[in-house]
Amino acid sequence: MLKTFQLPQDNRRGPNCGVTAIAVSAGISFQRAWSLCASKQSGKRFKGGTRHTTRIDVLDHIGMPYQVMQLPKMTLQKFCDIAQDDTTYMVTTTGHVQLVRVIDGQPYILDQTGCKPIEEYGGRRKYISRDVLRMGEAPRAAKAQPKPQQPVAKHPQANSTLFPSLFPNQHNGQAPQQLSLF
Numbered sequence: 001m002l003k004t005f006q007l008p009q010d011n012r013r014g015p016n017c018g019v020t021a022i023a024v025s026a027g028i029s030f031q032r033a034w035s036l037c038a039s040k041q042s043g044k045r046f047k048g049g050t051r052h053t054t055r056i057d058v059l060d061h062i063g064m065p066y067q068v069m070q071l072p073k074m075t076l077q078k079f080c081d082i083a084q085d086d087t088t089y090m091v092t093t094t095g096h097v098q099l100v101r102v103i104d105g106q107p108y109i110l111d112q113t114g115c116k117p118i119e120e121y122g123g124r125r126k127y128i129s130r131d132v133l134r135m136g137e138a139p140r141a142a143k144a145q146p147k148p149q150q151p152v153a154k155h156p157q158a159n160s161t162l163f164p165s166l167f168p169n170q171h172n173g174q175a176p177q178q179l180s181l182f
Contacts, residue, residue: 005088005101005108005115013112017097018050020112021090024099025135026064036061052092052130065136066090076100077124079132080107090133093126099135 008023008030016034023033038046040057059066069089071079076093080100083089089100098111098121107118118124 005099005103005110007110007112007114011112014048016048017111018055019048020110021097021099022050022055022058022064024110025088025090026059026062028062033058050097055090055097056133059133067134067136069132069134071128071132073127075125075127076109076121077118079128080109080118080124083107088135090135091128092130092132093123094129096123096126098123 005024007020008028010030011020011023012030019030019033019037022028022037023030026033034046034048036058037050037054040054040061041050076091076098079089079091080102083100083102085102085105087101091098091100096111098109101108101110108115109118109121109124110116
């Protein structure tokens with residue numbers, strides 16, 4: 001089970017905890033999460049830092065289900081005591097974002113440096129500063145749908161009009177009407 005709670009293969013080190021949290025929780029590549037965060041973040045140049053609202057916008061954009069949990073003031077370690085088994089949480093502490101997952105009764109923390117048990121995590125005594133997001137299952141990749149074929153013209157002269165691709169089921173008499181629209 002711990003193998004599913006790991007950094008993406010294309011992960012980068014640096015100030016990108018929010019990007020890493022999105023990539024891991026949604027099951028997407030780090031590069032895709034980076035691009036989505038950069039497109040949603042306002043400012044001159046995206047360097048990797050994200051805001052809570054940006055992370056929510058990206059999760060909504062990719063269709064990742066989550067539940068907002070409002071909690072009283074508590075530390076990350078205290079939160080791990082109440083976290084449910086086999087559920088991933090995106091937790092924002094002062095200046096940092098990490099994922100929390102309890103596996104077989106043992107809480108693990110994952111950020112851009114890797115996955116560690118809570119006892120080994122340096123930020124375990126930091127206070128939670130935003131609403132916690134309880135992550136749902138990552139959306140499955142949609143199967144490619146075949147493109148619908150263009151309808152076959154029923155009229156023998158249907159393709160001889162002014163705009164045949166826009167009006168496939170028309171005849172020559174409609175061309176003057178189309179020109180009057182401009």
